Amino acid sequence: MKESGRKLGALSPCAACKLLRRRCAQDCVFAPYFPADEPQKFASVHKVFGASNVNKMLQELPEHQRSDAVSSMVYEANARVRDPVYGCVGAISSLQKQIDSLQTQLALAQAEVVHLRVRQFTSSSNPGAMDMAVDQATMGESLWSC
Amino acid sequence: MKESGRKLGALSPCAACKLLRRRCAQDCVFAPYFPADEPQKFASVHKVFGASNVNKMLQELPEHQRSDAVSSMVYEANARVRDPVYGCVGAISSLQKQIDSLQTQLALAQAEVVHLRVRQFTSSSNPGAMDMAVDQATMGESLWSC
Numbered sequence: 515m516k517e518s519g520r521k522l523g524a525l526s527p528c529a530a531c532k533l534l535r536r537r538c539a540q541d542c543v544f545a546p547y548f549p550a551d552e553p554q555k556f557a558s559v560h561k562v563f564g565a566s567n568v569n570k571m572l573q574e575l576p577e578h579q580r581s582d583a584v585s586s587m588v589y590e591a592n593a594r595v596r597d598p599v600y601g602c603v604g605a606i607s608s609l610q611k612q613i614d615s616l617q618t619q620l621a622l623a624q625a626e627v628v629h630l631r632v633r634q635f636t637s638s639s640n641p642g643a644m645d646m647a648v649d650q651a652t653m654g655e656s657l658w659s660c
Numbered sequence: 661m662k663e664s665g666r667k668l669g670a671l672s673p674c675a676a677c678k679l680l681r682r683r684c685a686q687d688c689v690f691a692p693y694f695p696a697d698e699p700q701k702f703a704s705v706h707k708v709f710g711a712s713n714v715n716k717m718l719q720e721l722p723e724h725q726r727s728d729a730v731s732s733m734v735y736e737a738n739a740r741v742r743d744p745v746y747g748c749v750g751a752i753s754s755l756q757k758q759i760d761s762l763q764t765q766l767a768l769a770q771a772e773v774v775h776l777r778v779r780q781f782t783s784s785s786n787p788g789a790m791d792m793a794v795d796q797a798t799m800g801e802s803l804w805s806c
Contacts, residue, residue, distance in 0.1 A: 590749060599725045599729045604732070606748060612759055627776065630780065
């Protein structure tokens with residue numbers, strides 16, 4: 515859709531060529547991904563990666579992967595503009611902390627399940643009840659960990 | 661420690677100046693963070709961000725934040741070299757999926773705890789046992805979510 519828009523409006527430069535003050539050629543590598551009506555997208559990647567690096571990175575990829583590459587570069591560049599010290603590595607570190615906390619909470623909940631099952635089976639006074647409770651709880655754990 | 665190493669070895673250029681084939685001045689902005697014995701660090705950020713952008717980003721930060729900024733840029737650049745389409749946004753997306761999965765597992769385990777507590781209290785035939793079990797389970801949940 516963007517590419518057909520590009521063909522129709524070939525006379526107006528894309529956001530990249532506009533910022534770089536250069537002629538926007540028919541086969542401009544930026545034009546399909548940096549439309550003139552979203553100037554901020556190119557401004558961010560230009561500031562963080564530099565136009566010639568973005569150009570080079572796009573040229574090195576097959577066309578069907580370029581749109582995803584641009585999205586991830588824009589995401590990364592915006593993160594670096596917002597947080598010049600940590601960029602999107604700050605987000606990675608915060609997600610990693612969230613994972614550590616969830617793993618702790620999950621281990622506690624699973625231990626509580628084992629405890630409750632053991633208590634339930636032993637209070638019913640069946641022979642071998644403790645082993646059955648632990649076996650069932652372990653089966654539960656292996657299901658959760660799928 | 662790196663800075664004192666720098667002073668002692670002022671005659672040999674840092675990894676950045678070596679790659680850029682330029683004289684490494686006494687006050688070189690790259691030298692404290694890109695020692696000559698770790699050439700890959702600068703090669704990655706140079707390839708992904710460009711030397712002049714790295715220079716600019718460092719100059720815009722107070723000195724005590726530059727080391728963290730370099731570490732996060734090296735991390736980001738290595739991720740982009742390994743995965744030219746998604747870079748470290750690929751790691752963010754994979755961590756996000758891991759969080760979704762852990763949250764689902766946690767909700768299941770917490771539901772199992774509620775179920776076991778309700779069964780345990782109701783089997784003891786106390787009046788209002790169901791409410792107590794649910795109250796206790798809810799207290800447990802609020803503790804886990806701290």
